[in-house]
Amino acid sequence: MVESVRVHADAAVTVSCAFSGALGSAAKIDLPFTMDVSRGDPGELRGLSRECSRAFSVGGEFHFEVVDRIPEAQGLKSSSALVLSAMIGVSRLLGAELEGEELLRLCAEASVRLGLSVTGALDDLSAIYYGGVSVTDNASNRIIFTDRMPDLPVLVVESSDRRISYSARVDEYRKMRRAWRAVENLLMRREFLEAMVIDGYLCSLIEGSDGDAISTMLLNSATHACQSGKGPAVVGVFRNEGDMERCASILESKGRRVKRSRFKNSGIWVEHI
Structure with missing residues (x-):
């Protein structure tokens, strides 16, 4: 045994x-x-x-x-x-x-x-x-x-805030159900990164978001950046490790906690x- x-x-x-x-x-x-x-x-x-x-x-x-x-x-x-x-x-x-x-x-x-x-x-x-x-x-x-998923680098920016699933304002999400149709259409077209960005934006309208982390990524070579669903963590996708590392260094210089990662298919x- x-x-x-x-x-x-x-x-x-x-x-x-x-x-x-x-x-x-x-x-x-x-x-x-x-x-x-x-x-x-x-x-x-x-x-x-x-x-x-x-x-x-x-x-x-x-x-x-x-x-x-x-x-x-x-x-x-x-x-x-x-x-x-x-x-x-x-x-x-x-x-x-x-x-x-x-x-x-x-x-x-x-x-x-x-x-x-x-x-x-x-x-x-x-x-x-x-x-x-x-x-x-x-x-x-x-x-x-x-x-x-594409084999691309992903940078995660942690937050000092915490959000548990049962603290989410589910009623407000349900009132916005129609807005998620655009996300579902993108999913069916296998446009996952675009769906992720729109989803993060919609969630941020309810939960708030870390605009500084998102804008820092987009201004420093991220192809996509958004909140991970209800968050509060923010994720950015990059074309290569070098771009991700440069952005990570900028965020770390601001005192942000980051984790270097990539999409994983196994x-x-x-x-x-």
Whole structure:
């Protein structure tokens, strides 16, 4: 019997926010989230352990140790990475055959019950699981399609603010549902970067945004820059590493915290430890 596994996941950025009832979409970036999973005392993650036991209809408790963290409450899908890593880790511990969309739907349902997500965030979960970009109907818990993202550098600007999903003004998003049709049209044309920018703008009308970070990126060679969904983190896309590095240096000189990344098309993976 496997005693412990290490799950290697990553962050993702919002391409289309599903709070309004629109299609959801997220794209994976190379920003590691690593978790060790074993049997034992779950500590502060007791609720997550119970959800894993429920999903696999087993007794006992599971211990989760996060080795590498994604910045939390920034719009970088840290909660989805946490739940997905726990579920897939327990699946491997138990030798279960559960994977793919069935596993992702269980994760989405658990995320709602744990109070970590409003919609279940199937878009975030599937992007982290498969890599690349995922487009979903979160209302029906259905993946519409997945695709690859361009191999481009991505710069993430963190914020000192924090925004959790349940603090989002969901009613206001729903009142703006028609505005997201433009985002959905771009998704269907596979114009993911353009969809991401418009989505970030629409979310910023409700949540506010870090205009200084966005303008600094656009004035310093970013091809696209926007808030990651509800934010507050801001992401910029660049043609090459050199352009990204020059912009990162300017932001750092202003005292901003940045993380250098790129779109990632490979999926989650697990090793025995």
